[in-house]
Amino acid sequence: MTPIATPTDAELPKLKLDWAPLLVLPALALAALPLIGSAPTWVTLTIAGLAMGMMIFIMASGLTLVFGLMDVLNFGHGAFVTVGAFTATLVLLPMQGWMQADSVLMNLTALSLAVALAMGVTGLLGWAFERVIIMPVYGQHLKQILITMGGMIVAEQMIHVVWGPDQIPLPLPASFRGAIIFGDAAIEKYRLIAVAVGLIVFVAMFLVLNRTKVGLLIRAGVENGEMVEALGYRIRRLFVGVFIAGSALAGLGGVLWGLYKEMLTAAMGSEIMVLVFIVIIIGGLGSVGGCFIGALLVALVANYAGFLVPKIALASNILLMVAILLWRPQGLYPVAKR
Numbered sequence: 068m069t070p071i072a073t074p075t076d077a078e079l080p081k082l083k084l085d086w087a088p089l090l091v092l093p094a095l096a097l098a099a100l101p102l103i104g105s106a107p108t109w110v111t112l113t114i115a116g117l118a119m120g121m122m123i124f125i126m127a128s129g130l131t132l133v134f135g136l137m138d139v140l141n142f143g144h145g146a147f148v149t150v151g152a153f154t155a156t157l158v159l160l161p162m163q164g165w166m167q168a169d170s171v172l173m174n175l176t177a178l179s180l181a182v183a184l185a186m187g188v189t190g191l192l193g194w195a196f197e198r199v200i201i202m203p204v205y206g207q208h209l210k211q212i213l214i215t216m217g218g219m220i221v222a223e224q225m226i227h228v229v230w231g232p233d234q235i236p237l238p239l240p241a242s243f244r245g246a247i248i249f250g251d252a253a254i255e256k257y258r259l260i261a262v263a264v265g266l267i268v269f270v271a272m273f274l275v276l277n278r279t280k281v282g283l284l285i286r287a288g289v290e291n292g293e294m295v296e297a298l299g300y301r302i303r304r305l306f307v308g309v310f311i312a313g314s315a316l317a318g319l320g321g322v323l324w325g326l327y328k329e330m331l332t333a334a335m336g337s338e339i340m341v342l343v344f345i346v347i348i349i350g351g352l353g354s355v356g357g358c359f360i361g362a363l364l365v366a367l368v369a370n371y372a373g374f375l376v377p378k379i380a381l382a383s384n385i386l387l388m389v390a391i392l393l394w395r396p397q398g399l400y401p402v403a404k405r
Contacts, residue, residue: 120366121265126320129313135353145336151318193314351398
């Protein structure tokens, strides 16, 4: 007699990976090749675009976590980017001799200390920001927008008070300057480093959210916070940790973006926030994978458009967002609960 399969014996259905958004990136790059006409120029533009996209992703990933997991519209996220970059100068400027030394070890030591300080300060600032400003307006999106924008304005003015109104130069470490030559293509060393850092951040976020108990509790808390609380876990503490992690990532992104621009201004965070929100909307309002692809798309389109049609380069990101939303109104990988 053949045993009847019980529900516990049946295999759980496997989620199918949606490949369409993943194919947009290579399709865009391949479509740009004949238009550019020169393979070395195409390689240079593509690597530069990927590097810029990785830096945008690092800055946007923190806000993606906060919005996707906590449903908080934090328009003050740019303040953490700016504070992170300016905090790094407290290490990089006094250690200018280490930064300009012809030694990879000395350069990395100075930069690592600066990144650690920037992430620590922005993480602590994120904790205070969540406790004082965000906590009273949970679930009230309009108030979140108004109060966090006010927080960003205050932060910019405080930067003027602490660091002064002048721009601060932030040159690259000596070993990160220059380019690596591949045939006729020249690729800047710093852009390759930015690509590597961006990939490390993405893989780490993916593994934490999908392969650890903390990630499981966070995702469960998003779906049913009351049930997680009933099981004895303090989901609010986990969400505060998410906010701190998102703020620290913004600080890391600010350091990378400041070195990329080699010049710091108090408004750098608010200026980059337009790109950050475009990336989050394209990605699907809270999806880490969608944010990653969206950041690369935005940067590649900006690079290709700047080379091919400079007059529309400034509007290229808006046009990309419109095209993506016409194709997928909820973004590339929409979060289910939205």
